[in-house]
Structure formats: structure tokens, C-alpha cells
Amino acid sequence: SVTSLASSDGFVRCLLQKIPGELVLTPSSSSFADVLVSSIRNPMFFNNATARPLCIVTPADASHVQAAVLCGRAEGVRLRARSGGHDYEGLSYRSARRGEVFAVVDLGARLRAVSVSGGGDAAAWVESGASLGELYYTVAKSNPGLAFPAGVCPTIGVGGHLSGGGISMMSRKYGLAADNILDAKLVNANGELVDRAAMGEDLFWAIRGGGGESFGIVVSWKVRLVQVPTTVTVFVIGRNVDQGAADVVARWQDVAPSLPPELTIRVIVRGQRATFQSLYLGSCADLVPTMSSMFPELGMTSADCREMSWLQSAALIQFWNPSTPVEALLNRRTSLSTFTKAKSDYVRRAIPSDVWKNILPWFTMNGSGQMLLEPMGGFVGGVPAAATPYPHRSGVLYNIQYIAYWSGDGTAANRWISGLYAFMEPYVSSDPREAYVNFRDLDIGENAVAPNDVSTFESGKVWGEKYFAGNFERLAAVKAAVDPTDYFRNEQSIPPFVGPK
Template identity: 65%
Template structure:
């Protein structure tokens, strides 16, 4: 009897599973038909389309996700707000969630893939890339599918004395970059990208097109640093541009261990956040050297004088100066800091499928790391097989003057610098050594960075720090379960983000493995 009962339960479970699959297939078919009916056919690519793979891969920036198994049901490439509205309404009507991609730099690929086989459609905003500059008002509207290279170029070509504070990789999409904050070489002077966003146009979970006035200040606050893929689809951003001098100065100084790299790096931790806000010096630690890269919003003579007074350990002289326009400085390669190509050839191209595999992590530092630790870093971790690079970017300056709850990005006053850890490998079989190095080094650094929580930057997304459950609970539970990783990105701002989510997307339509769940009020007993 027990055996028969067991078989009966197994058959019932199998029947339930088959029914679920059948219903999912039916809803998927209905969703695809709805999309075909509402959106021009040339803008929709299903898995049967000959161009589907090419369109999907074209904006994947990490080779390890090229052959991902959880592909979208279809790719919608909107050229107008109405196409985004239609896709969302089709998704809502037929139970298919959407993921949104602008530049494809999401470190975990969640803007275009599901890490756990969830059925979804993809909104690829690459065709929404217009930049419109109002020189008189020193503002610009930029669509989310534009890259920051395209934004830089359009602004500077309109007026070379205007610029915008944003990131250092020109192929990053504006939509994702702004959604997470937008750190860069001018943040010490002008803040993050989100600190200069003054309006936006967004399609919400109901398919409504809203501007700042229509969405309200809570939602406008949330989209400026609360992470991509959470609150709706931001189509475009109005940004306040900033003045820059006709000539800026850069330098790139590499120091080996024999030249005192450890001593200089140790000193940099206290100096860099306290320098005049016009000067930013970042560090790339790799191999057996430290590379100090600077952008100064001024001329060489003043820079050399400041360095002699404030950071003599680096031994920077006028011979290290490279004067250029701000636009030229934005076109420099971070890793080589040289470039012989015209700025158009650096800032405007959109590279095709990637050849490099990578994995990233991040940390924030509020107390300088001792010299002995840096010695151990070089002696142990950067002599290992698979060793990658770490990039240190100083805060201070403008960042100290902004309250941590002014935007969702909370890592402001008291932060010395942010660390980005990057492991690279060129073929699939190189992954184990690189990721083993990354995991081990990240574990080692736990004693020397922020704690309780260990802070992280949402634009350096890392699923290792936590994920949402596959089937999320209703009510307070899902948001509470996500608090562990959410507070690492957003500190005390996490709870407000979860409450905004509940107000604007209570059914959690915009969801991924590390999206903010809605925090609803607890039911009364």
C-alpha cells in the first residue's frame, strides 16, 4: 500500500510539473504573439530568428556569458517609448518578466541572462542612444542606450569647456552606469553621475511613461543609484553638465617594488582622499608594481607644485605631465594610459562579441591598510598563477559633502577609496586559476576593509555576496532575506529602496537574482 501511495504521489507530482511546463509554454507563446502584434516585426528577434544570436551576443561584454543556457524568449530592440510600453504590458499580461540591457557591462550578466533558468524577455536599449545638448542651460538629455563615450563626445564637441562626471570605460551604457551611481575620475570635484541627474523619463511596471514630476521624488531618488533592473525602464536622463578648463593635465607613473611601490601606495591611502578636489589619483596594483594615474583639472605647473607639497613620495615632476583637452583625457586607455588614435575611434565604436573572460568584486576602505599588509599582498597574492589586478579609486572632496541618504549610493563621508578586484582569463580552461586567486584574495582582504557590513558597489555586481530565492516569499520575508546583500550595496538606504519598490512595483515584475524585493507592511494580527 505504501508503495502504491508513493507511486501515486510521484505521478501526481509529475502531472503537476507537466501542467506547469504546459502553462509556461502557453503563456510564453501568448507573450510572443502579443509582442509581434504590438511592436514592428523588424524590432523583435525570437529564438527562431536567424539574427537572434548575433543581436544577443553583440552587447555581451564578458565571454563567459556568451554561451549561457538561459536565453531570453525574444529580444525587443525599441526605437520609441511606445515599444517599451507595449513590451511591458505584454509581459504583465502573459506572466513573462523582462530584463533590460543598455551597454551589456553588467558584471554578472543579469541584464540579459538568467542565472537560474527563469523565462524572460529582453529589452535591448542599444538603439535608444540619442544625446541632445542644451549649451545655454549646460544640460543634456541622454538616452539609456548611449554609451558614456558617446555622451562625452557629444558634450565636448558642442562645447569643449563642458563635461560630465562619469566612468572610465567608454563602452559602458549610460542606463546601467547611472542606475548604480557612476564613479569616475571627476567624482572628487563634481560627484557621481547620479549627483548631476536632474530629470528622467521612465516606463513603470504598468507601462506608464513618466518624468520626474510624474514619478514623484521617492522613485526619482531610487533610480539614481538603486541599481539597474529594479524599478522600471529608464529611457533617458537629463543631466547637469560641469565646467572644465581648456587644458587638463594627466600623468601615469609606474613604480616597481624596488622603486618603493609599497611605501608610496601606503602613503597614497591618506593623501589621495585629502588632495584638492580638482586632482584625482587612482592606483592599479598588478604584478610587482603600482601604477599611479592622475587627472588634474588645471595646468602642469600647479599640479607639479601640489604634488611636491602634498605627495613628494611619488617624485612626480613636470616631465611627467601630459597636457590635453578633457575629451582627450576621457579617451585614454586605463591600462596603458596612452592612445594614438583619434578620440572618435576610441569613444564612439561599439565592439562586437568579447574575447576576454572575467569576474569582479569590490570593497570599500575607511581605515588605511598597513604597510605590512601591502607587502604580503605583493609577496603572496601577486605572484600566484591566475593573479589579476585591483584598482583603487579615491573618494573625498565633493563626496564628503553629500549625505549618505541623498541618493541610494551611501559610500560617501569617511570612505578613503573603493577597490575593484578583477580576474581575467583568455580561454575557458583558464577560469579555475583566476577565480581561485580572486576568491582567496578577497577572503584575505576581509580583515582590512569595511565590516558589519562589508560594503560593496552595486555597479560591480557580485552574486557571491547573496541572491534572492528562486520562489520569493510574499510580504516582508523576501525583502528581509535580501537585506544581507542589499545592505552591503546600500547600507541604511536599503530599506527605503525596498519600500519604494513596494509602492511602484508591488508584484515584483522587474526581478532578477539580485534585484530589490518589495518590502510590504507586515499584516496585522
């Protein structure tokens, strides 16, 4: 449209006065398409119908992010921050709203430094565009006794992941990734660069789990590093349906959330098989007696143990090939071959084994995908629900992630995931039916924008209480304080709450 062309010209001109030209890619730049696609995980949002950004800014330092915000505000261009591009709905690089004029600020292109400060209180500053794999590798190479508790997939970006929480194989011992943030540098809606002291504790609270995009662009984070033993133990044990998988999964629900926090066993259900994947922060000799006394139904023995360094465990749990070198964690390449749709739930009451016998047949249906069960309890469950925006704490047994995937026609896969989600309703949390913001799902609701060009609190509440429960209103109050005109927004950003007049 005419407006978008006018804005585009003004925005790019403004940027070029403030930052080096090679950091601004317009559709006519030869590398525009390559950079745009570089971290897209879900080809569903990379087709001819997808609205493209009018340009991509690839900041090399915080001042370039500030320039993008100042020019964006002056010229009426919104920004989509992208770190690792793993958003399941593609909100970091596309707009689901027709006609929205936006640019992508791609932190993953150049803002990826990790610097570890050793000593007694081990910590690291990590830039948002670093991948989790880059963070893990740099930390462990600097000191193999240190690690960071964040997600399993190494290509995930630090920026989006820390913004939304971050569930990992060490959450039961050390909490979410967001529970381990000590400081952050953020460019706010006025284009100012603020750290924890300057942003204040309310905004610092909101960015540790309140979801990406809403409050500004986080350039870097100071994170607490955690201690890991030199040897950890991994095991993987599968059970088919005809080997009693339903009963073992049913039993797992009671056991996994109350195991010692050093021991995490998650479950992947796919086809006719439940696979139990485990990380134990300790040796095989210590693990085997715990397993035989607390979870004998799994039949785990020392023959199942694989002992290794924590960094090797991060690679093994991702690639399941012991010969894959740890350097594979540094590979940022993503594949555009698989389309995905994800949804999530939290379970607070164990689902009876008879019900599991009816759930498992869903994984033989046409279009079936997988279900990932991540146990909670331990440290992550002990944090008070209001301490961070992530409310799914005390009383949660586990998180469920449903994933459908396809290449080509997605009709059967989409029908499968919505059918299974409907089927699960009686067995999962309710009022609200909880969901995890990092497993972004636009089916649960999207913001409406009022005539004053601000997202409405009422529309946000529909999806917001599922992600944030009682913390949603506080998030909306923080938004009203720091970005009342709703500059930083997307289809599921926190709307400003102005309160009763």
C-alpha cells in the first residue's frame, strides 16, 4: 500500500542516518531472503502468502537496536524482535495481521557474544541472539563444572527462550532459565537502553517469563550459572504399548515429580511407544539404587547407564548419536522441511492408567505426531506462583507439549492435534486450562486492537490467563507503565491495563 511504501522509505532513511548501511537489509538487498529464512523453523510461515518485513535490521550493538526503535516510532513502523526464530507461530518474523507494516530486528545475525565470569558466583552475560547451544558450549568449555538450565534444542535463541521461561532437563534442580536471570539490558519503548537498576523491579519481573516482544527488546542477559558434576548419567528406555506402556506412563506421573531433583525423566510418546529419557546429575552407581527403589516398573539397570560430561549429555539428548561431537551444538542451521503445530497443557492430577489406554491409540491415527511430558516438582515447583510471570508451579505434576508435523498437506496432522487437545480436556488443568507461553499457540486467543490503536485488555485476558494465570493483570499493569501506546506488540503481546477509571 501507499502508506507502507511511504513508511518504508522514511524508516530506512532514518536508519541509514544512524547506523551502518550494511546492517539494514531491504528486499532489494541480495542477502535479504537468506537472512530472513536463516532461523525460520517452521516453513508454514514462509510462503507467498506470508507478509514480509519491509526491512531487516541486523544490529551489531545496543545502539543499533535503539536506532531501530527511535526510527520505528518516528516513522510508524513496528518491530518484531527475533533471536532464534523458534516461535511456533512465527511471530518473530511475520505478522498474522493483514497490512501491518513492520521490520524485523534480527539479533541472531550479529549479537551472539557469551562472556563467562568465573569465581565463586559464576555468571555469564549472554547476548539475546546467541543460541542455547552456543551458550552451553562456551560455558562448559570455560569450566566443565558449570552449566545453564535451559531447553533441549540447541538452535533455540536465548532472547525468546528466556523471555518465556525455559523448561529444561535441569528445571527440577535449578528452576526455569528465567529463574536464573540476574540482570538484563533492554531497549525500551522510548529507545533508551536500561539495565535492571534503571528499568526497576516491576519491568525486570515482567521480562523474566512474561513472553517476548511486549516490553522492549532485550539485548543481553546476565545469568547465574549452575554447578554440575564432572560425570552425569543419561539413560533412555522405551516401552511399547504391548509391553504395558500405559501402566508405566501412569506410574511415571506419580514418581517423576517427586524424584530427587538431580534426576529428571521425561517421556516422549510417539507411534506405539513411550520413550523415557533421563538426565541424572550424578553417577550410575548412585542412580541405579534410586531407580530400583522409586521406579522399579521401568526396569532400569546399570546396563542402561551412559556416563559422560554435562556438555556431552546436552549433545546426546538432542542428537541421540554418541559419535556426534559436542561442536554440533554450535550448528545454527535449521531445516525448512518439516511443518509443525504445537499446543500445551499442564497436569495437576495424575491421569488414570485406563485413560492412558485410550490416549495411546491416538498415536496410531492418520496424521499423528508426538507428545512430550516434562516433569515438574523440585525447585521449579517450589517457586511461589507470583515470583515470576510463569505461574505453573506448586501442584503441577508435568507439562504436556503436543506436536503435529507434516510435509506437504497438513490437514490430517492439524485435525489430529486439535482432536487430541479436545480429548484431553477433562484430564488436564482447568479454570483456566493452563498453557506455556513458549509453546505459542494462537488457537487459544489473539489480541483485538481498539480504535485508539491499542490492544485491548479484555481480548488479551482470554489467552493471557492461560499462560500467566493470576500474573496476567500485573503484566498488563507493567505494560501500561512502560509502553502505554502499545508500540511493542504482536498477536499475543501483553496489552496495557489502565485500570478502572
